[in-house]
Amino acid sequence: MSALLEVAGLSRRFGGLLAVDALTFAVAPGEIVGLLGPNGSGKTTVLNLLSGVLRPDAGTVAFRGHAIAGRPAHRIARLGMARTFQLVRPLASLTCRDNVLTGLAFGRRNAWGAPARTEADALLERVGLGRACETLPGELTYIDQKRLELARALALDPELLLLDEWLAGLNPTELDEGIGLIRSLSGQGITILLVEHVMNAIRSLCHRCLVMNTGRLIASGMPAAVLADPEVIRAYLGDDGDA
Ligand SMILES: Nc1ncnc2c1ncn2[C@@H]1O[C@H](COP(=O)(O)OP(=O)(O)OP(=O)(O)O)[C@@H](O)[C@H]1O
Ligand SMILES: [Mg+2]
Numbered sequence: 001m002s003a004l005l006e007v008a009g010l011s012r013r014f015g016g017l018l019a020v021d022a023l024t025f026a027v028a029p030g031e032i033v034g035l036l037g038p039n040g041s042g043k044t045t046v047l048n049l050l051s052g053v054l055r056p057d058a059g060t061v062a063f064r065g066h067a068i069a070g071r072p073a074h075r076i077a078r079l080g081m082a083r084t085f086q087l088v089r090p091l092a093s094l095t096c097r098d099n100v101l102t103g104l105a106f107g108r109r110n111a112w113g114a115p116a117r118t119e120a121d122a123l124l125e126r127v128g129l130g131r132a133c134e135t136l137p138g139e140l141t142y143i144d145q146k147r148l149e150l151a152r153a154l155a156l157d158p159e160l161l162l163l164d165e166w167l168a169g170l171n172p173t174e175l176d177e178g179i180g181l182i183r184s185l186s187g188q189g190i191t192i193l194l195v196e197h198v199m200n201a202i203r204s205l206c207h208r209c210l211v212m213n214t215g216r217l218i219a220s221g222m223p224a225a226v227l228a229d230p231e232v233i234r235a236y237l238g239d240d241g242d243a
Contacts, residue, residue: 006060006063008024009060010046021214035047052068052070064159099152100155103152104116107155107157126151127150127181166196208222
């Protein structure tokens with residue numbers, strides 16, 4: 001099967017720091033792939049490079065067969081890649097419905113008017129925000145702002161969804177719901193690359209994991225094997241094992 005996403009030699013430097021160092025991996029259609037690694041290992045930078053928020057210094061990214069490295073974010077989104085941000089960034093002066101409508105209008109759906117409104121409300125319902133269509137994002141709890149982020153990403157009708165710690169900070173009930181929601185998106189045919197620290201979620205959701213440390217890929221494979229890998233354990237605990 002040919003890959004949906006194929007990344008080779010992807011690198012990005014910030015001054016003297018090589019934040020992403022010659023990363024090579026692929027994601028097949030239908031997969032849920034976890035991108036793990038300790039704080040500062042380069043995970044968010046990878047999502048920024050894939051989604052066009054940042055330009056790579058080197059490397060290639062093929063998405064659905066298109067060479068997208070360095071292309072602007074809106075072009076990549078229109079090819080069918082959507083993402084959520086680790087720090088949520090809704091359009092503060094628009095209601096939740098209107099936030100989602102912008103994604104429907106300017107994404108590849110190109111949906112406007114009454115049908116788009118119906119669809120926006122359905123997407124908000126899907127992520128558990130059905131009651132908040134008329135609410136401003138600033139009035140939502142943090143968790144609900146993350147739900148809104150997801151609804152906006154889904155409005156782009158993605159084939160590949162990049163989630164940056166979308167499950168972080170959820171209570172146990174919300175976490176179960178969140179995991180169920182991600183699984184249902186996968187069941188609907190959306191391929192998912194998720195950056196996550198919540199190990200239970202990784203174990204129960206991911207078909208495969210990639211682990212980064214200081215910009216480099218240090219392990220990849222099935223979650224159970226990867227999480228038991230001594231090099232991965234060392235990376236999470238720190239070199240001296242004291243952390
Ligand atoms: N725009 C930027 N300018 C300068 N340095 C940056 C920038 N973005 C990230 N970095 C640095 O690059 C490294 C990787 O950061 P990144 O945010 O990708 O890590 P992360 O794995 O997502 O961490 P976390 O788990 O804490 O979210 C860090 O040292 C960070 O300080
Ligand atoms: Mg991050």
